Amino acid sequence: MNQLAGKVAIVTGGASGIGREVALQFANEGSKVVIVDINEEKGKEIEKLIKDDRGSALFIRADITNPYAVNELYSKVEETYGKVDILFNNAGIFLEGRLTHELSFTEWKKLMSVNLDAVFLMARKALRYMLKNGEGVIVNTASAVSDVGYAQQAAYTASKHAVAGFTKTLALEYSNHNIRVNAISPGETETPLIDWYSKEELEAVLADYPIGRMAKPVEMAKAVVFLVSPDASYITGTNLFVDGGFTAK
Template sequence: MQISFSGKTALVTGAGSGIGEAIALELGRAGARVIVADLHPDTAAAVADRIVAAGGQALPGAGDVSDPAVVERLVAEAVVAGGRLDLLVNNAGISGPMAPLGEYPLEGWRQVMGVNLDAVFYGLRFAIPEMLKSGGGAIVNMASILGSVGFANAGAYVAAKHALLGLTRTAALEYAAKGIRVNAVGPAFIDTPLLANLPEGAKEALVAAHPVGRLGQPAEVAALTLFLLSDQAKFINGSYHLIDGGYCAQ
């Protein structure tokens, strides 16, 4: 199945590494003009340079997406670069502190909600009006398996991902008739830099929790995301797609 995004403009947040990087690179290979957004300007620029070096079109964008002004600016930069905005991947996320809810740090809660939930709303809020101007578009919100199950000591992350699914379904209902599709992807534990600093033995325990016996790869999440963004998925809207090696089947 050949997917092409030729002539389309895409904005991907959290695209400097891991899942976001893989999505941005694949969008570039498929012909999209990609705005590579990340908190860190150097990593955003490095990914954008890789897309351009491979013959694609990309520009870096930097800033903290928990700030609505930053997200508004990134959307505006995408529109200026491409003349329109067709595709949005709300991918930026942080894991946050690990603690029981009765001890959870208040600042940690605010930070997780700011990046994992508020930023998704800001993406929808500012991207949807631009998509409407050009007749529609497609949005993928990066959820998690923890949008459907709990996980001890990760209350803020779990709450944000559950709420993200509500935003996804509501946006899908509100804009389906106007040509905008909104879906969510729910990865299990993916082998990304987020897992680099796990204590000894923790990574092995995560691997064992997946029936397939391994962690997922960013490229696998990117493949599903690109399908959902593409016209091949034009009858898929308001849904939540697990990519979890059987984790939630247990």
């Protein structure tokens, strides 16, 4: 408890799934939490949950693929809390499985805009605040498929490999500024992102998981809290696989 007292943390995709759980865990640890999402109804729900529990939270509706919206949201954070200590750069989308020759360029670009462009836009601005602050921590959400290929998911897999490379590079660039940057790579996690799997598809996916089940969002959140906490003070540039053994094969 209270490992993050006094900190200001931004969570993108904080209205649902992994981001929602991370927002709640950050608040439990004493952090002020900024929930950023396009889903206003669910985002406000999390804001209320945290406030009802005597925490401090601010929901900001923003499409983080838009650089102007990103600038505006950081201005709101500055007005409200005056600084940024932690960024959980997590919002992401997934496409229905399709072979690459059937993938449209529009779908490819849409996925890249959320899973990669927005990760850059959010991190770039956070780094400016962190450099002023003299410290900071960023955790980017990659995926178990940030290190292996995954048939019928070329765009998603490419975007997550890119997030892993981006993470390592930021770690190199900012370690001497007291800013740590890591990634988390979840395996299949029970969130709306993968709701559309049929029962058969899900069984086939789980057959690849030595642990034999999906993760709960809280199992990701605990790892993220560790990475942003002082307990991880010597960890930067790593990609932490929380994937039930998927990539151990």
